[in-house]
Amino acid sequence: MARIIVVTSGKGGVGKTTTSAAFAMGLAMKGYRTAVIDFDVGLRNLDLVMGCERRVVYDFVNVLNGEATLHQALIRDKRRDNLFILPASQTRDKESLTKEGVERVLNELAETHEYIVCDSPAGIEKGATLAMYFADDALVVTNPEVSSVRDSDRMLGILASKSRRAELGVEPIKEYLLLTRYSPERVRLGEMLSVEDVQEILSMHLLGVIPESKSVLGASNAGTPVILDEKSDAGQAYGDIVRRYLGEQVPHRFVEENKKGLLKRLFGG
Amino acid sequence: MGLLDYFRSRSPATTSASVAKERLQILVAHERAQRNKPDYLPKLQRELLEVVRKYVQVAEDAITVTMEEDGDREILELNIILPDEPDPKVKTKARRR
Numbered sequence: 001m002a003r004i005i006v007v008t009s010g011k012g013g014v015g016k017t018t019t020s021a022a023f024a025m026g027l028a029m030k031g032y033r034t035a036v037i038d039f040d041v042g043l044r045n046l047d048l049v050m051g052c053e054r055r056v057v058y059d060f061v062n063v064l065n066g067e068a069t070l071h072q073a074l075i076r077d078k079r080r081d082n083l084f085i086l087p088a089s090q091t092r093d094k095e096s097l098t099k100e101g102v103e104r105v106l107n108e109l110a111e112t113h114e115y116i117v118c119d120s121p122a123g124i125e126k127g128a129t130l131a132m133y134f135a136d137d138a139l140v141v142t143n144p145e146v147s148s149v150r151d152s153d154r155m156l157g158i159l160a161s162k163s164r165r166a167e168l169g170v171e172p173i174k175e176y177l178l179l180t181r182y183s184p185e186r187v188r189l190g191e192m193l194s195v196e197d198v199q200e201i202l203s204m205h206l207l208g209v210i211p212e213s214k215s216v217l218g219a220s221n222a223g224t225p226v227i228l229d230e231k232s233d234a235g236q237a238y239g240d241i242v243r244r245y246l247g248e249q250v251p252h253r254f255v256e257e258n259k260k261g262l263l264k265r266l267f268g269g
Numbered sequence: 270m271g272l273l274d275y276f277r278s279r280s281p282a283t284t285s286a287s288v289a290k291e292r293l294q295i296l297v298a299h300e301r302a303q304r305n306k307p308d309y310l311p312k313l314q315r316e317l318l319e320v321v322r323k324y325v326q327v328a329e330d331a332i333t334v335t336m337e338e339d340g341d342r343e344i345l346e347l348n349i350i351l352p353d354e355p356d357p358k359v360k361t362k363a364r365r366r
């Protein structure tokens with residue numbers, strides 16, 4: 001039986017695809033057989049971030065329409081043989097996305113995988129609501145910025161009421177806050193909401209903080225999930241998050257400015 | 270209190286982040302209250318308006334229906350503003366456990 005994780009946000013461009021790629025890779029690096037699905041039908045991008053864009057033959061919609069088998073459409077990662085990518089279609093309309101179809105694909109994936117990561121599109125349309133419908137866990141990707149926080153709260157409402165778990169009346173989806181593009185310096189200057197502020201407003205369990213980092217752009221340029229860049233702050237932060245998700249006690253990092261910055265400020269160096 | 274908090278606490282009382290936080294707290298509380306309302310409220314409001322209008326010509330926006338939680342009970346509050354009456358407000362409260 002697989003655990004289904006949706007990476008969601010409401011607001012666009014906050015880092016869902018970056019997170020989906022890093023998180024799925026992180027789970028695979030921990031030895032779990034993992035699949036990551038791009039639910040952004042019509043605007044496929046996960047393939048680029050994962051670096052498998054030239055190996056896409058069939059996509060999620062082909063599988064939903066019965067034009068290809070799941071086996072034919074899944075792309076095995078070149079770096080980890082226990083990681084599989086199911087790309088979104090580039091052109092096809094969203095008509096093929098139905099609850100029954102998605103359930104069938106997830107059930108089939110669940111037979112052979114331990115984790116299924118669903119990269120949700122932005123918004124509250126069908127793609128997004130279906131990506132979260134079957135979830136067991138939700139990573140709510142949020143930027144420390146008013147519209148992102150508000151939209152995350154709206155997603156919490158939808159997660160709590162319009163999911164399979166809610167409809168069955170079983171244990172609700174576990175919600176984890178993932179604060180991304182965080183800048184401790186701007187927080188100190190009073191320009192940016194702090195992690196405590198966001199947690200207080202959303203009252204959610206904090207899975208982790210991903211700093212604003214140049215390494216993220218570099219990683220997507222190269223088609224390498226940023227978690228593989230172990231020297232980078234964002235890569236390390238995603239590594240921590242995967243370990244924390246899996247139950248390890250890992251202290252939060254990248255929430256405060258580094259010590260060098262502090263000494264510099266104290267001594268004006 | 271860490272050294273960083275010390276620096277943080279010295280920043281002026283109203284930073285742009287603190288304004289953002291306050292606005293969000295108000296907005297999120299409001300939107301959460303809306304969210305827990307049953308879906309039938311708008312329809313109920315429309316139908317009530319039709320019924321009231323059989324007897325009194327009230328304005329389109331003269332009726333408001335709100336649902337509030339008060340401890341273990343929910344209160345459905347119906348507010349009708351009647352035109353040019355000595356007592357302009359008729360207030361009805363329905364309670365349920």
Ligand SMILES: Nc1ncnc2c1ncn2[C@@H]1O[C@H](COP(=O)(O)OP(=O)(O)OP(=O)(O)O)[C@@H](O)[C@H]1O
Nearest residue numbers: 012013014015016017018122181211212213216217
């Ligand atoms: N921690 C970070 N530091 C710097 N840049 C980041 C960070 N996270 C994401 N980005 C950048 O933000 C942009 C949007 O990221 P991404 O595509 O992951 O967001 P998304 O939520 O999937 O967007 P969409 O809603 O369009 O699907 C990208 O250019 C990405 O490189």
Ligand SMILES: [Mg+2]
Nearest residue numbers: 016017040045
């Ligand atoms: Mg995306």
